[in-house]
Amino acid sequence: MFYKDTLLKQVLKPGRYTGGEFNQVIKDPEQVKCRFCFAFPDTYEIGMSNLGIRLLYGSLNEDPDVYCERTYAPWVDMEDQLVKNGITLSSHETGTPLCDFDILGFTLQYELCYTNVLNMLRLGHIPVLSSERGEDDPIVIGGGPCSYNPEPLADFFDVFSIGEGEEALVEFAHLYIDMKASGQYDRRKFLYEVSKVPGFYVPSMYEVTYNEDGTIKSFCPKYDGVPAKITKRIIKDFDKAYFPEKPVMPFIECVQDRITLEIMRGCIRGCRFCQAGMIYRPIREKSPSVLNEQAKRTYENTGYDEISLCSLSTSDYTGLRELTDGLLSWTDDRMISLTLPSLRADSFTDELMQKVSSVRTTTLTFAAEAGTQRLRDVINKNITEEEVIRACKVAFAAGKTAVKLYFMIGHPTETDEDIAGIAELCKHIIDAFYEVEDRPKGKPQITMSVACFIPKPFTAFQWEGQDPLPEFRRKQQLLGHLCSDRRIKYNYHDADGSIIEAVLARGDRKLCRVLLEALGRGMKFDAWSEFFSSEKWFRLFEDCGVDVKFYAERKRETDEILPWDMIDCGVSKEFFIRERKKAYEGKTTPSCAEQCAGCGANRLGGECTWCPNTKK
Numbered sequence: 001m002f003y004k005d006t007l008l009k010q011v012l013k014p015g016r017y018t019g020g021e022f023n024q025v026i027k028d029p030e031q032v033k034c035r036f037c038f039a040f041p042d043t044y045e046i047g048m049s050n051l052g053i054r055l056l057y058g059s060l061n062e063d064p065d066v067y068c069e070r071t072y073a074p075w076v077d078m079e080d081q082l083v084k085n086g087i088t089l090s091s092h093e094t095g096t097p098l099c100d101f102d103i104l105g106f107t108l109q110y111e112l113c114y115t116n117v118l119n120m121l122r123l124g125h126i127p128v129l130s131s132e133r134g135e136d137d138p139i140v141i142g143g144g145p146c147s148y149n150p151e152p153l154a155d156f157f158d159v160f161s162i163g164e165g166e167e168a169l170v171e172f173a174h175l176y177i178d179m180k181a182s183g184q185y186d187r188r189k190f191l192y193e194v195s196k197v198p199g200f201y202v203p204s205m206y207e208v209t210y211n212e213d214g215t216i217k218s219f220c221p222k223y224d225g226v227p228a229k230i231t232k233r234i235i236k237d238f239d240k241a242y243f244p245e246k247p248v249m250p251f252i253e254c255v256q257d258r259i260t261l262e263i264m265r266g267c268i269r270g271c272r273f274c275q276a277g278m279i280y281r282p283i284r285e286k287s288p289s290v291l292n293e294q295a296k297r298t299y300e301n302t303g304y305d306e307i308s309l310c311s312l313s314t315s316d317y318t319g320l321r322e323l324t325d326g327l328l329s330w331t332d333d334r335m336i337s338l339t340l341p342s343l344r345a346d347s348f349t350d351e352l353m354q355k356v357s358s359v360r361t362t363t364l365t366f367a368a369e370a371g372t373q374r375l376r377d378v379i380n381k382n383i384t385e386e387e388v389i390r391a392c393k394v395a396f397a398a399g400k401t402a403v404k405l406y407f408m409i410g411h412p413t414e415t416d417e418d419i420a421g422i423a424e425l426c427k428h429i430i431d432a433f434y435e436v437e438d439r440p441k442g443k444p445q446i447t448m449s450v451a452c453f454i455p456k457p458f459t460a461f462q463w464e465g466q467d468p469l470p471e472f473r474r475k476q477q478l479l480g481h482l483c484s485d486r487r488i489k490y491n492y493h494d495a496d497g498s499i500i501e502a503v504l505a506r507g508d509r510k511l512c513r514v515l516l517e518a519l520g521r522g523m524k525f526d527a528w529s530e531f532f533s534s535e536k537w538f539r540l541f542e543d544c545g546v547d548v549k550f551y552a553e554r555k556r557e558t559d560e561i562l563p564w565d566m567i568d569c570g571v572s573k574e575f576f577i578r579e580r581k582k583a584y585e586g587k588t589t590p591s592c593a594e595q596c597a598g599c600g601a602n603r604l605g606g607e608c609t610w611c612p613n614t615k616k
């Protein structure tokens with residue numbers, strides 16, 4: 001424990017800051033050549049649940065030359081104590097102040113954590129602006145899904161890792177070690193060398209110019225040898241990828257406290273609004289036998305009583321039966337339960353219901369995303385009302401009375417008929433409950449959870465405009481009026497938060513000064529309802545002269561230079577343009593399991609499970 005007892009007694013959850021957890025890695029800092037700290041820009045409970053952090057922490061620590069430690073965003077009570085006592089935010093393993101590390105790595109999971117990133121730099125006594133860091137300051141690197149459009153953070157990061165980091169970050173650390181050892185290291189030279197390594201983007205090596213209307217005129221490397229495009233890194237052989245069999249076990253209750261088996265990367269479905277489904281392509285499955293062994297060893301090292309089979313669409317995993325049979329052969333006796341976080345209504349079966357305890361014990365959730373078949377075809381959801389109703393009937397027949405359905409409003413081409421379709425579908429599910437002969441006693445309870453569409457980079461809808469705030473609110477109210485049935489519970493997200501997310505997700509470098517100003521105004525924890533204030537954000541944009549409509553509502557032409565165009569995520573722009581055209585024609589694209597749609601991701605190598613043309 002590195003923070004004093006007297007200080008920890010002043011905060012709500014001291015267990016967030018003590019370190020010393022079971023399975024944490026302890027090395028002698030004097031015996032390593034590179035000291036790396038992983039920073040999670042949200043609370044300990046959320047960070048400890050993140051599989052990406054577990055993977056990267058473990059893979060970096062496998063290397064005897066590198067010592068990777070961890071830190072998390074301090075809650076406001078702890079921040080007050082740090083500031084009041086003049087203490088620098090430090091790592092969990094050795095209590096080293098963040099400013100004393102060689103490298104500080106942030107994972108960027110959602111846009112509303114950006115203010116926390118800046119605040120952690122400040123509390124770690126590291127200059128917030130990359131241009132103000134000196135030779136003794138750490139190199140600050142970012143990665144994770146938001147690094148696919150890193151531009152709103154370009155001024156704060158020295159470098160971004162694009163794609164999967166398990167191998168890339170070890171390579172990065174070794175470039176640092178080698179340059180230090182050979183006496184060639186200085187900050188600028190190092191960043192120049194990094195910019196030439198595949199999968200790394202160094203914002204200071206590029207110049208951006210703008211047209212009078214604020215759109216990007218040009219985006220060019222400043223120096224010879226710096227690539228114009230940065231292609232993401234992937235792990236080609238997923239069976240051989242590092243897996244954390246000794247995860248650090250949290251001291252306090254976390255959001256997810258279990259063994260997480262990542263069974264597949266990428267998604268075969270191709271929903272046109274979904275960024276994750278595209279940026280994690282090509283699709284790679286891990287073999288059931290490898291997963292089974294990894295689960296056994298992790299169980300032996302942790303004693304967890306729950307195994308989660310995780311991927312973007314778990315029921316699409318081709319080895320699901322073999323895997324669940326293999327796991328159940330030893331988990332049942334030990335009272336270990338299996339859970340599936342993501343189910344599709346069209347592949348939800350009675351057999352799955354029997355095998356998987358999460359399916360037996362919790363409310364079943366299906367993502368329908370839109371209320372009419374026309375709109376589900378536009379977004380390429382490839383699911384029918386009959387399939388959703390069939391899945392709900394399976395659940396009702398097995399004794400459930402409650403199901404939850406996810407929808408999104410604001411999709412391109414949406415009309416009021418599509419909004420009415422959401423209410424209609426929920427009513428049809430209620431009718432279906434009464435059609436099930438062996439239904440449970442009581443009334444059905446349908447939760448209708450409705451999010452707002454955000455046009456994200458690297459999707460077929462990346463050029464689309466987002467609905468204005470009054471239009472989102474009108475649609476939300478309309479749906480409320482159409483759902484007066486007390487058996488339907490209506491949850492919806494605040495539209496203003498989705499608009500701010502859209503601005504940050506599609507933003508360019510001009511937003512850096514807005515984030516800097518947000519830091520100055522003390523903004524943080526924007527992903528938390530108790531801190532998020534849309535008034536503060538809209539006032540901030542206005543004071544900084546940023547037009548929200550330009551970033552969120554404006555529809556782009558497909559030949560406009562987008563802020564993230566320098567990144568190659570594997571899936572080609574031509575594919576996104578084709579998919580967008582098909583969306584407007586109401587045409588669907590079959591899943592990769594039926595036919596490869598030629599998205600382009602297979603050219604990165606890696607075994608794209610279904611693709612006949614994979615470069616191996």
Ligand code: SF4
Nearest residue numbers: 592596597599608611
């Ligand atoms: S290359 Fe083909 S099979 Fe692979 S992800 Fe793309 S569309 Fe699907």
